[in-house]
Amino acid sequence: MTPKAMDAPPAVFRVADAWRGEWMGPSVFRRGGSTLHYxxxxxxxxSAIDLPGVLLPGFTDHHVHLQLHPADVLEPLATGGLSRVIDLGGDPDVLAVLAEPDPFAAALEFAGAFLTAPGGYPSDRAWAPARSVREIASADDAELAVAEQLTAGASRIKIALHADAGPVWSDELLAEVIAEARAAGLPVVAHVEGAGQAARAIAAKVELLAHAPFSEVLPESLIAQAVGQGQRWVSTLAIHEPPERDIAIANVRAFRGAGGELLYGSDLGNGEQPLGLNPAELEALAEAGLDETAVLRALVGGFGRGRWKKRLTWMPARPTSILDLAAAVSVSVGDVESLAG
Structure with missing residues (x-):
């Protein structure tokens, strides 16, 4: 938030509607510092300041690659409705600089470099920025690589298990990498591609899949195992063409049917995409059977865990369709009073 807003005294706001896991109708909020309290x-x-429109927790894109975009995008992403983005593969030192707080921009969290086997994906990709790939050949490498990302400010670890594009780790070395991440207190996000790689990530109890699996339709028993251990999936459905798109959507339907939690992610940087909420991804989520409530939960990071700190989401009216969410704007908690004027 701006310095002026940080110094502002607490204020009480009345809004025509708000979403907190469900629509609450006319609601009162109190601002205290950088947090908005229901x-x-x-x-x-x-006695309150009347605000137009509706308030929601801050929206997050859980899978972006900022270095693959030619321009500084954090401010436009906020204007486009995103309060926070999670970068899942880039030069950790560059990302650390981009993640410095900016009152006008979407907040950035990042995983740092892709951790991969020697010669593994995406080490041979022309699009991969310098220092965005860290090859690991031993347990000692794993310890050092995780420490490097942690030192740069990473809040999670990204690993690559792409058997169709090059070597992948043995099960033993995969376990070592995951153990090092957990010892550092960092969850693990896996890119899985190729037959059997989703099963390996699930067996290793990886916390998050960077994409809904799209290489093969997963058996019910494997999906049940993933759900049972609390694994979450990032959607990224719109980046695919058939048949991968159809496979991913089938897996999402089964995963959600078993009680799995899906997170919104666009894979920004992969092809041409809008800066903000992506209507194509919203459409794909609807195709996968998500209703408005399910999409909102995917955007705020799950039911009951929406963010009301630093930035929140404002819309001119309650959405009448999932695509209406593309009209969202991210607003600083400190500057929320400006909506009234």
Whole structure:
């Protein structure tokens, strides 16, 4: 938020509608520092600043690659409705600089470099920026590589298991990499591609898949195992063409049917995409059977865990369709009062 807003005294706001896992109707919020607190249903007699539109927790794109975009995009991403983005593969030192707080931009969290086997994906890709790939050949390498990402400020570790594009680790070395990440207190995000790689990530109890699996339709028993251990999947459905898109959507339907949690992710940097919420990804989520509530949960990071700190989401009215969400704007908590004027 801006320095002026940080110094502003607490304020009470009345909004026509708000979403907190469900639509709450007219609601009262109180700002305290960089956090917006839900007070309760609005009372006509409450002394408050009236805000137009509706408020929601901050939206997150859980899979972007900022270095693959030619311009500085964090401010446009905020204007396009995103309060936070998660970069899943880039030069950790470059990302650390981009992640410095900016009151006008979407917040950035990052994984740092892709950790991969020697010669593994994406080490041979022309699009991969310098220092965005860290090859690991031993347990000692794994310890050092995780420490490098942690030192740069990484909040998770990204690993590549792409058997169709080059070597992948043995099960033993995969376990070593994951153990080092957990010892550092970092969750592991896996890119899985190729037959059997999703099964390996699930067996290794990786916390998050960077893409809904798209190489093969997973058996019900494997999906149940993933759900049972709390694994979450990032969607990225719109980047695919058939048959991979159809496979990914089938897996998402089964995963959600078994109780799995899906997170919104666009893989920004992969092909031409809008800066903000991607209507094509929203359409793909609807095709996969998600209704408005499920999409909102995917955007805020799950039910009951929406972010009301630093930045939040504002819309001119309650959406009437999933595509209406593309009209969202990210707003600083400190500057929320500006909506009234």
């Amino acid at each position: 007070v309760g249903p609005a009372d006509a007699n409450t």
